[in-house]
Amino acid sequence: xxxxxxxxxxxxxxxxxxxxxxxxxxxxxxxxxxxxxxxxxxxxxxxxxxxxxxxxxxxxxxxxxxxxxxxxxxxxxxxxxxxxxxxxxxxxxxxxxxxxxxxxxxxxxxxxxxxxxxxxxxxxxxxxxxxxxxxxxxxxxxxxxxxxxxxxxxxxxxxxxxxxxxxxxxxxxxxxxxxxxxxxxxxxxxxxxxxxxxxxxxxxxxxxxxxxxxxxxxxxxxxxxxxxxxxxxxxxxxxxxxxxxxxxxxxxxxxxxxxxxxxxxxxxxxxxxxxxxxxxxxxxxxxxxxxxxxxxxxxxxxxxxxxxxxxxxxxxxxxxxxxxxxxxxxxxxxxxxxxxxxxxxxxxxxxxxxxxxxxxxxxxxxxxxxxxxxxxxxxxxxxxxxxxxxxxxxxxxxxxxxxxxxxxxxxxxxxxxxxxxxxxxxxxxxxx
Numbered sequence: 001x002x003x004x005x006x007x008x009x010x011x012x013x014x015x016x017x018x019x020x021x022x023x024x025x026x027x028x029x030x031x032x033x034x035x036x037x038x039x040x041x042x043x044x045x046x047x048x049x050x051x052x053x054x055x056x057x058x059x060x061x062x063x064x065x066x067x068x069x070x071x072x073x074x075x076x077x078x079x080x081x082x083x084x085x086x087x088x089x090x091x092x093x094x095x096x097x098x099x100x101x102x103x104x105x106x107x108x109x110x111x112x113x114x115x116x117x118x119x120x121x122x123x124x125x126x127x128x129x130x131x132x133x134x135x136x137x138x139x140x141x142x143x144x145x146x147x148x149x150x151x152x153x154x155x156x157x158x159x160x161x162x163x164x165x166x167x168x169x170x171x172x173x174x175x176x177x178x179x180x181x182x183x184x185x186x187x188x189x190x191x192x193x194x195x196x197x198x199x200x201x202x203x204x205x206x207x208x209x210x211x212x213x214x215x216x217x218x219x220x221x222x223x224x225x226x227x228x229x230x231x232x233x234x235x236x237x238x239x240x241x242x243x244x245x246x247x248x249x250x251x252x253x254x255x256x257x258x259x260x261x262x263x264x265x266x267x268x269x270x271x272x273x274x275x276x277x278x279x280x281x282x283x284x285x286x287x288x289x290x291x292x293x294x295x296x297x298x299x300x301x302x303x304x305x306x307x308x309x310x311x312x313x314x315x316x317x318x319x320x321x322x323x324x325x326x327x328x329x330x331x332x333x334x335x336x337x338x339x340x341x342x343x344x345x346x347x348x349x350x351x352x353x354x355x356x357x358x359x360x361x362x363x364x365x366x367x368x369x370x371x372x373x374x375x376x377x378x379x380x381x382x383x384x385x386x387x388x389x390x391x392x393x394x395x396x397x398x399x400x401x402x403x404x405x406x407x408x409x410x411x412x413x414x415x416x417x418x419x420x421x422x423x424x425x426x427x428x429x430x431x432x
Contacts, residue, residue, distance in 0.1 A: 003029075003043070007066070014067050017041075019053045021421055023072045025060055026051020030082050037086040039065045044081035044093070045074075047155050047180055056180025057081065057155060059093060059108070075113070078156025078177040079143070092116070095177075097123075100141050100158025102175025120160050120175035128157070131187040131194060136208070137162045137170055138194055140184035143177075157184045157198060159206065159213070176213045178204065186227040188234065190253060197224035199239055203251065218257040220249050220306050221287075233258075244268065244287045244312065245302050260306065264299035266290040273316040275324070277337065282324060284314040289326065308342030309333055318359040320377050327356035332381055351381065352404040353389035358382035388424070 003017035003024065019026050025045055033044025043060045055076035063070040079102075083094040090109035097103035097119075104118035126142035139162070143155030156178040162170035178184075182201040187194060194206040202222035206213050221244040225237040233250050238260070240246030245267035249260030268287030275282050280300070283290035289303035304312050310330035318325050324335045331346035331354050346354040362378045378397050385391030393405040412429035419426045 003041070005064070005069075015069070017062060017064065017069055017072070019051065022062065022069055023053065023074075024062075025055045025058075025072070025074050025076075026053045027055055027057060030080050033059075033082050033084065035084040035086060035091075039063055042084050042091060044084060046080040049181075059084075061108075076180065078180050078182070080155070097158060097175070097177065098143065098155050100143050100155055100175075100177055101160050101172075102158045102177055104175070118175060120162075120172040122160060122162075122170075122172065128184045129187045129196075131189045132164075133189060135164055137164060138187060138189070138206070138208075140187060140196065142183065143180070154181045154183075156180045157182045159184070159196065161208070174211055176206070178213075179215075185225045185239075188227045188229055190229065190234075193253065195227060195234055195251075195253075197227050197236060199223045199225065199241075203236065216251075216256075219251075220247060220257075220260045220262060220304060221245075221312060238262065241268075241287075245304070262288075262302055262304065264301050266299075267302040267304065267312070272314060275317045275319045277319050277322070277324075280337075282317050282319070284317040284326065286313045288312045289314055289317065289324075303335070307340065308335065308344075310344060315357045316359045318361055318379070320361060320379060325359055325379060327359050327381065329355045329357075329386060332356050332359075347389070350394075350402045351383075352392050352394045352406070353383040353385070355384055355386035355389055356381050357384040388422070 005014040005016060007014050017024055027045035027048035030044040030046045035042050041062050041064050045058055047057045048054055055074050056078055057080045058075045058077035059081040060072050060074040062072040077095060079098060080096050081093055082096045085092040090107045093106050093108055095104050101123045102120050105116050106113050107116050122139060127139055128142055129140040131138050139160045141158040143157050159176040160172055161174040162172040165171055179201045182198045185197045185199060187196050192208050194208055196204040200223050202219055202224055203216040204213060205216055220238060223239040223241050223244045225239040228235040233252050236249050236251055238247040238249060245262040247260060247262035250258040252258055267290050268285035270286035271283055273284040279294050281292040291300040291302060293300045303309060311328050314326050314328055316327040322337050324337050326333045331344045334343045345351050360380050363375050365373055365375050367373055376398050378395055381394040383392050392407050395403045412431045414430040415427055416430060417428040
């Protein structure tokens with residue numbers, strides 16, 4: 001929601017603080033979690049799932065005075081920030097852990113965020129995984145649903161560390177909150193490092209000596225499930241969902257992600273486009289490219305980020321000769337289906353914009369002087385104008401020559417008014 005500003009001096013409303021103009025998170029503001037001091041406005045956010053700038057709970061800070069407002073700085077925390085207090089040189093913030101079991105009070109200043117008091121505790125039976133050794137126990141808990149009905153989301157999964165006592169009880173010592181909407185699926189303790197698989201946020205590692213929780217990137221996708229220790233490796237089960245394919249992948253501590261394989265089949269139920277060659281049907285989905293092999297009448301392995309795609313969400317596909325072209329919001333990918341080599345095209349390599357939503361081709365037949373004919377193919381790339389980019393079309397011929405075709409050109413030479421914001425210059429004319 002926008003933040004309204006009212007001037008006592010002029011008895012009038014000032015320009016509000018908004019997501020569009022100031023990068024304000026769209027997560028709802030927690031009840032009364034707002035304060036102002038030293039020309040700085042702070043807001044505590046609950047968990048939300050609607051809007052254009054969701055951070056999954058946390059807090060925002062923005063320098064604002066009178067009619068002047070800077071861009072909002074925010075920090076997603078995975079759970080709701082519910083209160084603030086200015087201490088003269090830093091902010092005191094309260095964070096509600098909910099059913100995750102980890103509530104804490106932190107200080108926030110120019111030096112960063114530091115925990116002042118924490119209150120770890122097993123407050124419910126919503127435990128999704130456990131691991132331990134002779135002295136300690138680590139428990140993963142389910143984040144509670146927060147917000148108003150369908151407008152809310154789930155708080156991040158909680159992780160609690162407890163020390164085993166001689167009488168059989170557990171003294172809970174520390175806690176951590178993961179990204180909003182995360183669910184812990186499995187945990188494995190290797191030496192002093194605890195590895196945690198989650199969906200949909202992937203693999204985490206907790207250094208139990210320092211208390212540092214780190215998210216590990218580089219997997220085939222982030223919908224992870226079971227863990228199994230095999231020698232020096234972790235075998236990770238990959239969960240099939242509407243946006244990802246099932247499979248397995250190896251992770252080696254100290255080295256990183258290694259070999260993995262997705263099961264042949266449609267990688268997502270969200271199908272966006274089709275194209276084909278003489279031997280293969282290609283299906284663009286929100287989980288990669290599904291491939292049906294005509295020669296074997298069976299599914300081939302899908303194409304995903306591990307094959308060179310910048311994202312698994314593919315909006316459109318088209319075949320040009322032996323090249324498979326794929327449109328994504330992170331650029332256009334050309335794959336040579338004979339060698340599987342990929343090339344990424346974006347605004348940095350000459351396209352009008354990076355985000356692409358559609359592809360089509362035009363084939364021109366030319367009569368040569370010797371009576372023979374030849375053909376040339378032009379690829380057209382449709383851009384949706386995502387973010388600060390402009391909508392339009394890029395065309396590319398057989399020789400790689402690129403041309404831009406802009407839609408939003410000046411509609412008339414009679415200019416009536418001008419305005420500017422973060423997106424650019426807005427020009428009003430007599431016809432639009």
